[in-house]
Amino acid sequence: MDLKKGKLVEGVVTKVENNGLTIQLPNNLIGFLAKENMHISKKKKLTDVFSLGYVIKANILLKKENHYTLTQKKENIIDSVEDNPQKNFNIKSEQNKATKKQKNKDKKISSDKVGKKLQSKENIVELKKYKKQTEKNNIDKENTPKVTTLTDLKKLKNIGNLKISVKKNNAKVAVKQPKEEKNKIILDIPDDFVENIVKDLEIKTKNFNKLVSRVKERGLLDEN
Known part of the structure; x- marks a missing residue:
């Protein structure tokens, strides 16, 4: 299992030397924390401060063949990144790409805003033209005299007592006479009629029944 650079780990001191500490890390990994990577005075001896079994925290600095180099100074982690020119170049190139992308995005937004403003102005001009044309058409319709056409007459079939008969080249108007009701004769029914x-x-x-009986007596009627 590889530990990433800068990761904070916790381990147990297994060996104390003048130049640093050997630390047992999780998953049976070994770490070495040099004295120069610790926040401790150069005059102090590590044997006076640390002992076996002491639990200590540090960050991963480098990976070597058989152990990890540790540090408690964050500036060491930053310096190691700057010491790697290829990695530093990649970081700068990514930053430049992000900056260019943001600039292009800003340009596009500004151009879209200008385009929308121009489009809105054109729409306002077209709308004004349309309103003027509509008002003119309405005035012309009001001033034009209405002419009665054959279609208008066909719609009118009856006006009161007047009946309108419309043909292709002729129109007739006739008076509609009311129908006269015929006089109905009602006869008197006698009381004993029913x-x-x-x-x-x-x-x-x-x-x-008498006739039927006589016919049967003579044998002229078959009852079946």
């Missing part, structure tokens, strides 16, 4: 009909029906029914 009773007489019922009696007459009963008499005819009896006569019919």
